[in-house]
Every structure is written in structure tokens, then in C-alpha cells.
Amino acid sequence: MIKIQQLSQEVGIGVDTLRIWERRYGFPNPERNSRGHRSYPEPQVEELRIVKKMQNLGLQPSKIFALSGAERRELLEQKQSSNLFENSALLRLVSELEPFEIDRELRHSLEAMGPQEFVYQLGLPLIHALDQGWTNGTISIAREHLVSDRLELLLKEQLRIALPQTDRNRLLCLTLSGERHKLGLLMSAVLFQCEGLECLFLNEELPLSEVPLLAGQLGVSGVALSFSAHYSGRQAKNNLATLRNSLDPNIKLIAGGHAVQQKITMPNLFICSELREISTLCRKHFSDHN
Template sequence: MSVETKFSIKDLENLSGIKAHTIRIWEKRYNLLEPERTNTNIREYSVSNLKKLLNIAFLYNTGFKISKIAALTESEIINEIESSIPKNREEHAITILKTAMFEFNHPLFSNTLFKLEKTKDFRALFFDVFIPLLNELGTLWHTGTIDPAHEHFISELIKQKIIINIEALQKKEASRELPTFCLYLPYNEIHEIGLLFAHYEILKAGFNTIYLGTNIPLQNLEHVLKHHKKIIFLSYFTVKPEKRTIQEYINEYNKAISYHKNQKLWLMGRRIQKTDTHTLPSNISTIKDHQSLIKQLKTLKKL
């Protein structure tokens, strides 16, 4: 696949974890990469350069000396990687998924996950591969190494994968004696992956769900309460609400539906991590992460 993306040496450092100074030494001493030069003599690296460096970094991080790697042909490097995969399966998968992102390569993404799914269930896949990958993408985003097209491409593929697994669980009808969860993102919030995986875990635990999705004003929640007497709302705050505090949002939430007795709100996401739980109303709970959500669901089911 021919891709015109160009990278600076700083981009390569961010993507591979190998310091720019070290990359320059490897270039000079072992001729490992062949960057192009701009009119101002600045190094520019192609996707093929990046793929090669990622493979080299993988072997280097598994204990290979750089001098030994430099003596290998590209096919020999691939063979060594394949021999090392059983012990470093997740790390290698993340490397391949980053390559798929930069190549906008859907088949590479799908085939990589297909191999992992032979040995992992979806929960393990999410925790061992998707979360580390997404955390790394967050860092790459803030350093300017990836652009919005790359981030959206890989995020949408991950969302599709979660949705497929959600659909498989939705074929089973949950007990009507259990509370219903209504999942939504606050107004102007569009980062959906965390909420989608929460939806997957709630269904897996055997609860009923109503999934409203992104960008939901508080007033919309009232319509759900017209049809369900016992409900737990769950929302995921990644970047919103931004201009107001979490406490202000909670106050607005309780004001909007204060006349409904049998409702609760569970909050997840980066924006609620520093919330003082001691100041929250009794119907509001914060859930630290998805592992904590799984434990909370088990407890709720026993009640």
C-alpha cells in the first residue's frame, strides 16, 4: 500500500520509544534507515522507514543487540519477530495496529485482531491491547505525531469491534427484575469508546440497557424516566462538561429529574477522576475505571 505520510525524527521517537539521538547513531553506524532530506536538509521518514524502525524496536526491546539486528535482512527480522511473538503477543499487536493506522489499512487491523481472538476473549483484548493502544494514541495526539485522520480511523475501527460484541450479547433477554441502565454522553461529548465498552460489560453482566449515545442534553433523560421506574443512568466524561465543574453538572442533573425517586447516576471517565466523592449526593456514584465497573456490577447483581 502506497502512503505519502512523512515523519520527522521526533515523530519516530514518539512512535517507537527509541530516542532521536539513538536513531541518528543507528543510521550512521548501521545504515538502518534511509531518510530523505528536505531543501533545508531536515530528515524526513516514510511509512516504510517507520515500519522498519518499529520492527527493529520490537526486537531491541525483547533483548536483541542492535548490532545483531543490523546484520539481519528484512525477511530475517520478520522471522525473528514471529519467533518472539508468543512471549510478546500484545506488544507486537500494538505495533502492527499502529502500522495499520498510518497505512489506513483496515484488513491489517482486522487480521491482527483475528489472530488475537483465537487466544483471548473480548474483555482481555480490550484491556491488554485496546487500552494501551488508546493511551499511546493520546500521547501521540498531544505531541502532534498523529493527525485527526489517523486518530479517527483507528478509533472508529475499535468502536466497530465493540459494537459487534455488543450485538452478540443483545440477543439474550435480561431479567426484568434487575435495574435498567441508560447510557449516554453529556451534551457536546463525542468520545464514545469508553461508554461503548461500559455498555458491553453491563450487558455481559446480565442487565437491561438503553443506549442513547453521544451528545445528550439532560432534558432528554426525562423521556426515559416516563417509561422506566427503576433506572441507573451511566455517563462517561472525557472532555465534557468543560466550561462548568462536575458539581455544577450534578446539580443540574438532580434539578432536572429531582421528582423521580428511583434513579441513580454513575459517572465514569477522565473528567471525574479528581471528584471528591464525599460531597456527592446519595444517588450519584463515581466509577474509577472499567475494572471497577465490573466489580460494581457484580455487587449490584447480588443485592
């Protein structure tokens, strides 16, 4: 039984939106506590996660709410089928091993595969598995944090290894205030670095207004941002527009994450919906004479 604000954070849907969905579509349909405040039972939270996922896949609320719960699940599974838990090594990593063992495994794999393959073959599936496991209750929150924490540290160390060279392009990678899902961007940063860019990954969330200043000071030629599902598409777009206006037009913007569909167009902005696109993107736009 949680309150509306908590729910909003959990599922990544604004408080206003939750209320107006209730008004318009009759769902969610919370109980009320003694104060008359909305109180959402767990099953509805779960259902809203499904709804949010479908929305991220590009479906409109009116269409989504016209379906029954079972129909939603069916459609969703049809849209995103890929069973990650076939990989038993990954499963063990995610749910059994001790912290130092996780570290050891990850480091060993990184060594063996090299950074790029590590990201593609282990990093991405790992995040996905954590996500799925957390949603369907297989993995505890604590476990999820434990594992993602190890991965995060490893990737950051990997980023640090390359020494700065004056002639290389610099890329500033950062998440904005309110954004907490850094792993995707972190992996992107590793890939960018593999393509020869010097990546500066900023861990802490930064207010939008600070970005142009920092970019200028560091003399970067690009800024990469991640918008997870917790941003609505609209907010992501607004933020990007603001940034594009306040930033040197020569500095490239690269945006990724669930919240940015390919629809946004802006000068010198590149949407990156798949990590595999990074390699092509670099060759096109960050070649040395650029």
C-alpha cells in the first residue's frame, strides 16, 4: 500500500498523470486511507509497470487502457520476447555469487573479451536480467544494487585507463538531475572510448543549466546524455531543446535511453537508441578531421 508520490517514483509516471488517468480511464483505481488520500495496492503498481512499458514501446494510453490485463501482457510479451535466463552463468552471477566473486568473474570476462564484447555480451544482458528479475520479483533490490554496483565500478575503472591526448575529441557523458540509471550511459562511454574518443563520465546528476558552462571549460566536442524510462518523452525533448539553445552549436549532442524515440530532430543532435549504433555514429561524426 503506497502513496501517490512513492508510486510516481516507482513506476516513473508523474503524479498529475496518475490522477488524470484515474479520472479519464478509471485506472489506476486506488483505495483511500482515512485522510482520503490515494493508497495503491501492489497489483496496481505491477500493472502500471506494464502500462509504462507499453507506453515506452509507442502505444497511446487510450489504446492501452482499452485492453484487459491479460491482453496487455500478451501484447507486451509478443513485442519484447527474449528469454535471458537461459544463460545459466549469468543467472548465477545475478543471484548467487559473493560480491568479490562477482568482481572476479566480471574482471575475468572483461580481460578475455575486451571492452566492446564485454559490453555487448555481458553488460547489456546483465542489466536486462537485473531489470527483468527485479520486475518479476526474482531478485531482491539489495541484490540488484550489489551487482550493478560491481559492474559500475569496473566500467569506471575501464574508462580511466586511457590517458588524455591533446588531439583527441573529448566527450562529456552525464546524467541530469533526477536520473539514476547510469549504467547504460556508462557502457556507452566505454564504447565511445573504444572508438578513440576521450570520455569524461560525470557520475553525479547535474542541473541542466550547468552543462554549457562545464562543456565550455572542458573544451569538449560532444555531450552525451541518457534519458531513462523515468523521463517522459516530452520532458526529454524539452531538456534537449533547452540544452541545444544554451550550448555552443558546434558541440554535438548525443541522446540515448528509453525516453528518446527517434522523433526528435535538432541541429547537431544524434539519437542513439541502440548501443551498437555508437560505432557507426563515431565514424560518421567524430572522424579525426572533424
